Amino acid sequence: MHLNEQWFTEILDNSGTAFSLKIHSRLHVEKTPYQQIEIYDTEQFGKLMAIDGCTMLTTRDNFLYHEMMSHPVLYTHQRPAHVVIIGGGDCGTLQAVLQHAEVEQAWQIDIDERVTRLSEQYFPELCTSNNDPRAELLFADGIQWIKDADENSIDVIIVDSTDPVGPAEGLFSEAFYRDCLRALKVDGVFVQQSESPLLHMDIIKPMHATMRKAGFNHTRTLTFPQCIYPSGWWSCTLASQQNTLDQIRTDDINARDFETQYYNAEIHHAAMALPEFMKKQLSQEK
Amino acid sequence: MHLNEQWFTEILDNSGTAFSLKIHSRLHVEKTPYQQIEIYDTEQFGKLMAIDGCTMLTTRDNFLYHEMMSHPVLYTHQRPAHVVIIGGGDCGTLQAVLQHAEVEQAWQIDIDERVTRLSEQYFPELCTSNNDPRAELLFADGIQWIKDADENSIDVIIVDSTDPVGPAEGLFSEAFYRDCLRALKVDGVFVQQSESPLLHMDIIKPMHATMRKAGFNHTRTLTFPQCIYPSGWWSCTLASQQNTLDQIRTDDINARDFETQYYNAEIHHAAMALPEFMKKQLSQEK
Numbered sequence: 222m223h224l225n226e227q228w229f230t231e232i233l234d235n236s237g238t239a240f241s242l243k244i245h246s247r248l249h250v251e252k253t254p255y256q257q258i259e260i261y262d263t264e265q266f267g268k269l270m271a272i273d274g275c276t277m278l279t280t281r282d283n284f285l286y287h288e289m290m291s292h293p294v295l296y297t298h299q300r301p302a303h304v305v306i307i308g309g310g311d312c313g314t315l316q317a318v319l320q321h322a323e324v325e326q327a328w329q330i331d332i333d334e335r336v337t338r339l340s341e342q343y344f345p346e347l348c349t350s351n352n353d354p355r356a357e358l359l360f361a362d363g364i365q366w367i368k369d370a371d372e373n374s375i376d377v378i379i380v381d382s383t384d385p386v387g388p389a390e391g392l393f394s395e396a397f398y399r400d401c402l403r404a405l406k407v408d409g410v411f412v413q414q415s416e417s418p419l420l421h422m423d424i425i426k427p428m429h430a431t432m433r434k435a436g437f438n439h440t441r442t443l444t445f446p447q448c449i450y451p452s453g454w455w456s457c458t459l460a461s462q463q464n465t466l467d468q469i470r471t472d473d474i475n476a477r478d479f480e481t482q483y484y485n486a487e488i489h490h491a492a493m494a495l496p497e498f499m500k501k502q503l504s505q506e507k
Numbered sequence: 508m509h510l511n512e513q514w515f516t517e518i519l520d521n522s523g524t525a526f527s528l529k530i531h532s533r534l535h536v537e538k539t540p541y542q543q544i545e546i547y548d549t550e551q552f553g554k555l556m557a558i559d560g561c562t563m564l565t566t567r568d569n570f571l572y573h574e575m576m577s578h579p580v581l582y583t584h585q586r587p588a589h590v591v592i593i594g595g596g597d598c599g600t601l602q603a604v605l606q607h608a609e610v611e612q613a614w615q616i617d618i619d620e621r622v623t624r625l626s627e628q629y630f631p632e633l634c635t636s637n638n639d640p641r642a643e644l645l646f647a648d649g650i651q652w653i654k655d656a657d658e659n660s661i662d663v664i665i666v667d668s669t670d671p672v673g674p675a676e677g678l679f680s681e682a683f684y685r686d687c688l689r690a691l692k693v694d695g696v697f698v699q700q701s702e703s704p705l706l707h708m709d710i711i712k713p714m715h716a717t718m719r720k721a722g723f724n725h726t727r728t729l730t731f732p733q734c735i736y737p738s739g740w741w742s743c744t745l746a747s748q749q750n751t752l753d754q755i756r757t758d759d760i761n762a763r764d765f766e767t768q769y770y771n772a773e774i775h776h777a778a779m780a781l782p783e784f785m786k787k788q789l790s791q792e793k
Contacts, residue, residue, distance in 0.1 A: 223510070224525060230525075230527075235551075237528060237529035237549060237550035238528055238529070238552075238734075239514065240526060241527070243523035243525075263523060265524070419732065446730075453738055488782055492777070494771075494776065497766075497768055
């Protein structure tokens, strides 16, 4: 159901909301073994990629999500050399990760190669680091990859996936978190996109509990705006074994040699401020 | 244009976006001398008030806007005794203002009495302070009221209006800002809703310039999530003559004797963090 043929609409049945973008045309549609991918040319937001009918990214506002999925976790780790991205097939997170000179190797493991190939075609500005010698793009099951990873080998794991239904569901499970903890070095930091604070506290709250049950002693949700996602307000949740989630490398943020559009040191600290209702609901998990 | 008769849709032509709420029914519609007001019963967001086709507030998420339009400015002023709200006919801002014990008198000046009467009927939880002896509800032109106000008589002015087109346009003018400055005491603080950081920098940027031209030496934009407004990300802009916008009464916030759902001391400080793109665009106005 769309407003009319000039609009792309994502309907969220369980929140009773819908978000629409005005389009010029649909540029591409294909059904891969994993999902249906569509590319639209929008009127005001540049290109739009939708997967299974859900808005994934647009040219105009993806900077918010990609910057917040990468820079906070990397500036929380004291020396992030080996970074793994689970999902993230559009390569925007990978590009942001590789802006950090201390990153020696970054693996992007997305199950669907077509997401990456279509991103290279329609979002080339996000794919400028795909040939960086430090980058390894793998098209495989991220859950299995983490299970097979060497113990104590990774500094940072970023889970940049779709919603916790269907193929991505396993990425929100205790078993997966345990495998991540095993693969991470003892001072490793994990981050995962964690849905809308307004609409999805029923996901965010148990996520903290599950992460802690799996052995992460410290968890923390950061919030940020994301226009095209449900409610326009989104979050990511960090987890670590050691008590390091407050040790932000502020001087390094201020001395960074790359451009950002949203992220800076003040925004990093600000994103950690919990609204009163989240504080109350998450206090039981601390 | 709606998705179908089960949805209320607000279309933003100039941003190529639309936001929809699923509804059970339309409870009320009327054309006042100023605007068309509609009340809907939504599926997941409680009641919805729409004015001239634009979503104004819902039961579920109005706390974000009302808390951020009132508490930051009141905890920035060192002793807010006399407070004026221009617009704000739904009474949610008035209610939040009157939670502050140091407020001795609060005037709410909305041009359209019907907004208040319908709010009393459909949002009674926002109108519990309408009979507070400190409250004075006036139905008049706010621009004229400020022009007629005694010089140096007001501590805080809150402009809780619709968008800067049509009836509210004059509330974004240099002449109005000058009149506000005249009515405010020398340590007075002004705040105005200032649209979406993502979509409306073309409004926010000149707003700072106009405020400064009118004689406000200090201006500062705070951002916050607001699901039902365009892009889901909103802002308010504070202005003052004296350099007091950083002097937040943090101890008083922490000692407050009323409940909030979003606001707290960390959120107040966080809301002041400017995203990189805003910092760059507003730096010329400082």
